[in-house]
Amino acid sequence: MFTGYSTLTVALALPADGKVIACDIDEEYTAIARSFWQQAGVADKIELHLAPALETLDKLINQGQANTFDFAFIDADKSNYNNYYERALELVRPGGLIAIDNVLWGGKVADRNIQDNRTKNIREFNQKLHQDTRVTISLVPIGDGLTLALKTGIA
Ligand SMILES: C[S@@+](CC[C@H](N)C(=O)[O-])C[C@H]1O[C@@H](n2cnc3c(N)ncnc32)[C@H](O)[C@@H]1O
Known part of the structure; x- marks a missing residue:
């Protein structure tokens, strides 16, 4: 997600009950992203996972979120x-x-x-x-x- 541009674009396109899972490992960049998501009023649609993306994706699969x-x-x-x-x-x-x-x-x-x-x-x-x-x-x-x-x- 870096500074959050593509995440923001997707979140803005989603309906009010839409949800984005955003992955990154860098705390500094993601802090910048969060501030823009807040300003754009979409922070509540975005769930940030600050961890290696493979771990996050495997967790989602293990939680039954396949398909x-x-x-x-x-x-x-x-x-x-x-x-x-x-x-x-x-x-x-x-x-x-x-x-x-x-x-x-x-x-x-x-x-x-x-x-x-x-x-x-x-x-x-x-x-x-x-x-x-x-x-x-x-x-x-x-x-x-x-x-x-x-x-x-x-x-
Ligand atoms: C090209 S940038 C992403 C740009 C983003 N799509 C945007 O719209 O700004 C790549 C990002 O991948 C992150 N990254 C690198 N290795 C990673 C990993 N193992 N897990 C999650 N994120 C990782 C970097 O911290 C960096 O922010």
């Missing part, structure tokens, strides 16, 4: 993208949407000469999603590349 979320947005540490994606796929309902940011990684994913770990992670992740029959995807070439993955399985 209950409409939307997930992944934009944290790139080395965990696959782990976040697998958890998000469990948590969103069939027909729910997962958005994943930075999938073009400044264009580096398309340059085979670039083989650093972060670029390789995102490249492999993109390839995996392309073949993943659990979702229907669209890689939208805006900003740094945003993949939209719709969880299939609506009856």
Whole structure:
């Protein structure tokens, strides 16, 4: 969530009884986020979890919240993208949407000469999603590349 911009955007779009679970590990950034959520009048829609996101996502799954979320947005540490994606796929309902940011990684994913770990992670992740029959995807070439993955399985 960093300073809370995307969380704020989602919270503003939600109805009064909508709820956002926001994950980060950095107390300083999240304090900035909280103050803007207050100013925008949406703080009561946002539940902040200050912990490694994998712990939070696993907790939600263990609490029985699989298949209950409409939307997930992944934009944290790139080395965990696959782990976040697998958890998000469990948590969103069939027909729910997962958005994943930075999938073009400044264009580096398309340059085979670039083989650093972060670029390789995102490249492999993109390839995996392309073949993943659990979702229907669209890689939208805006900003740094945003993949939209719709969880299939609506009856
Ligand atoms: C690119 S920023 C997110 C920007 C955010 N989407 C926004 O709208 O401003 C990435 C954030 O991931 C957080 N982060 C890094 N590793 C994390 C982890 N293991 N668990 C949760 N958050 C993490 C960082 O502290 C940072 O605030």
